Amino acid sequence: MSQYWINMLFVGASFLLYIGIAIWARAGSTKEFYVAGGGVHPVTNGMATAADWMSAASFISMAGIIASGGYGTSVYLMGWTGGYVLLAMLLAPYLRKFGKFTVPDFIGDRFYSRGARLVAVICLILISVTYVIGQMSGAGVAFSRFLEVSNDTGIWLAAAIVFAYAVFGGMKGITYTQVAQYVVLIIAYTIPAVFIAFQLTGNPIPMFGMFGTDLQSGVPLLDRLDTVVQDLGFAAYTADVDNKLNMFLFTLSLMIGTAGLPHVIIRFFTVPKVADARWSAGWTLIFIAMLYLTAPAVASMARLNLVDTIYPEGPTAAPIEYDARPGWVRTWEQTGLIKFEDKNHDGRIQMYNDANAAFTPTAQERGWMGNELTVNNDIIVLANPEIANLPGWVIGLIAAGAIAAALSTAAGLLLAISSAVSHDLIKTIINPNISEKNEMLTARLSMTGAIILATWLGLNPPGFAAQVVALAFGLAASSLFPALMMGIFSKRVNSKGAIAGMLVGLISTSVYIFLYLGWFFIPGTNTFANVPGEWMFGISPQGFGAIGAILNFGVAYAVSLSTEAPPKEIQELVESVRTPKGAGVAIAH
């Protein structure tokens, strides 16, 4: 069987599974549509949340980013996991106790203001829409690489599958497909990693193999990696970074951004009890860690494998001849993800850091005229099975896994968007008298509208696909997280303070990002070049979310203390969310 048909078989079988779940898990009420009926077991919810959280970026791109960045890119590993500690202790259990359906629900009620609810809805939609674009284009990329269809066809296929289970099943359908998608993606990620770890270090567990000994040379793997990359003019893989302030703020922004993402928070509304929300955050992190502890191992091993492939005799000897390159390089050259240009016409592949002035004399001495091999970050995961000489069915699994990662996150985001529209905008602000049946219909129509919007944005990406993640995390960190936390931990913060705080956080963070990445992301309109020398106090645009959050907290407290205290019933509401006693199942208004 050809690789194409193997991929078809795996992807097709996974789709049948998702559609089967869609038919089985149809939502019969708004409670089922918004929070899956509120009866999801904490471990099941943990698995679904892990899939909800781990996107196309986590599955396809993260290991490659770490492979090329080394220690400095640990910000993604810590930043995208540490937020669950904040969720478990600062937000999830109390919001579950509050027992409503959406994130703006809490902000609107706690700050007793339509204005606050509206600002929260706007933040939620900005965050989730920017985030969903990346998922749709990620799905398109996965389809086109593995199933040989065009990118656009891939996006249409992804939209059709999500439509099938999200519109009919709502949160209920999404929960159980996410569980299936988690299983698919974690198996796909782990199998090639185990084989590579075993081949290189003799230890089949990647997270241990990474700190083990390289069998070929007998020295520790990371030691050897540091040596070979330095021989080619790159910085040592484990080298420390100079700008500690930015690394600190970037990590903090990702952590509080994670904790403030609405599509992650609403997953904790589906568990039966307040205590379950605490356990469930722990289970979520265990399931996420299964990929996140493996990713840095995949990164370091793949980087070493790549150098060894190009320099079979070691980086100080001559590199491989172009005609002798292995099959996987040939395969991925066809997709444009690996590019070769023979600059010095010697028929060999030179891969080194030609931007390093200190290395230039060495390169000249060896007759090198510039780096000749460009490798896209995504290759690290996508080509992993071929690099390790694994059979074709493992490649089929990677195809199904990449698509599962994109679809599960897209569905969670779409639910967050559609419930904010149907529940917060239409049911609470525009027409409070809407019947249960009509709200259900509105929810399904909002979901359809959100899918159409996401598909359109996926087909016509606004030219800033790479920057959107920075914006989504920055906004979540600077707007929603502080408002939610103050709503629980302070009885004094009032509606004026919360609204002022959210707006200051939202606007300051957007402006700082726009200054460096272009106003409204229009390329070329940026005020400053996005290089470390231009950053204010050395803070990168991705790291600014933490500063935005601090501004939000400060403004909210200052405004609240100089205006009246919240009414007595609001202070009682805060007291009630702080204790688990008396929580019912999630209820409508």
Add this chain to the structure above:
Amino acid sequence: MADNDKENAAAYWKANVRLITWSLVVWALVSYGFGILLRPMLSGIPVGGTDLGFWFAQQGSIIMFIAIIFHYAWRLNKLDKEFGVEE
């Protein structure tokens, strides 16, 4: 709410905030501390071809995060029962 209940709820909340504070100290120490700011001080402690700070940044912090959440959930569930505020 009766006054007794109110006092009890306030004492429960105080105990919870104390537990959260200590958990956050550990959370910050293993990530921002060992993983980032204090890494130069840990560079003398070798771990599999590199140093302890690198291990915390890429593995240790995540493992500790899991431990922190489960410890918090376990301790707070006990406090729920002690104060009689469990569901």
